[in-house]
Amino acid sequence: MAARKHSRQRDSILQFLMTRKDHPTADIIYMNVRQRNPSISLGTVYRNLTLLAENGEIKRLNMGDGVDHFDADTSPHYHLFCEKCGGVVDLKMEDIDSVIEKAAAHFDGHVAGHVTYFYGTCSRCMESGDF
Amino acid sequence: MAARKHSRQRDSILQFLMTRKDHPTADIIYMNVRQRNPSISLGTVYRNLTLLAENGEIKRLNMGDGVDHFDADTSPHYHLFCEKCGGVVDLKMEDIDSVIEKAAAHFDGHVAGHVTYFYGTCSRCMESGDF
């Protein structure tokens, strides 16, 4: 439904996001993309992130910290929210979608999917020991 | 550390929450408690919900819809967010904390816990068919 047109802003946002594996927030993305494109506005960043997420080109992550995080890696994988640095890191693990059947077992309605994320300490904060 | 004093407002908030099994938001709680206590303010509702949650007397739920939901049932159980009515319902199922070990298996840092919730359609919306 979107007769989408090309835009430099969207390009640089997506490009930047692909270089990062720490799932930055809209604000972090804004500050970084700004360095190459000084005139870009926060609103444009938000608009494009939403557009890209709706198109499935990126993922919008809700890690319970009140801010949305974005991930250019759309392949299925899990995330951990580091309670020490507030960062989000990837977590490779076997698929646990079987929890859906477990949930559906004693449920009258329909279980379409699940959201699962972990919290704890990332390896970086584990080493640096400073907390 | 909290030399907590008694308050009618807190009482009515907790009491109201215990009568509901649909995990209302602060605003819904405010509108309802207001009927018995017309002078209560939204700020007081928020302050008490936070206080009760910190004390473990109630649970604060993040269902990814941008609003906090509250639950007076602190026993371990899961929740489903109904995509049709926007409500939150309880979902009884076997414990799946084993996902923590699965997550920790290939992770360098420390996995302290996980957050899991489901989304789909509640039984009520399933029946009424109107969507």
Add this chain to the structure above:
DNA sequence: TTCCTTGCAAATCGTTTGCATAATG
């Protein structure tokens, strides 16, 4: 020339907070 996209600023929304006053122990 369409009409999608942008920059900017104002507007929303949910939630928190400062402050003077009221209620509790």
Add this chain to the structure above:
DNA sequence: CATTATGCAAACGATTTGCAAGGAA
């Protein structure tokens, strides 16, 4: 009396949106 709690309204932080101007097809 010492403090915690309240009501009110202003303040906040993240995200969205209206609008006139700019850029892509």
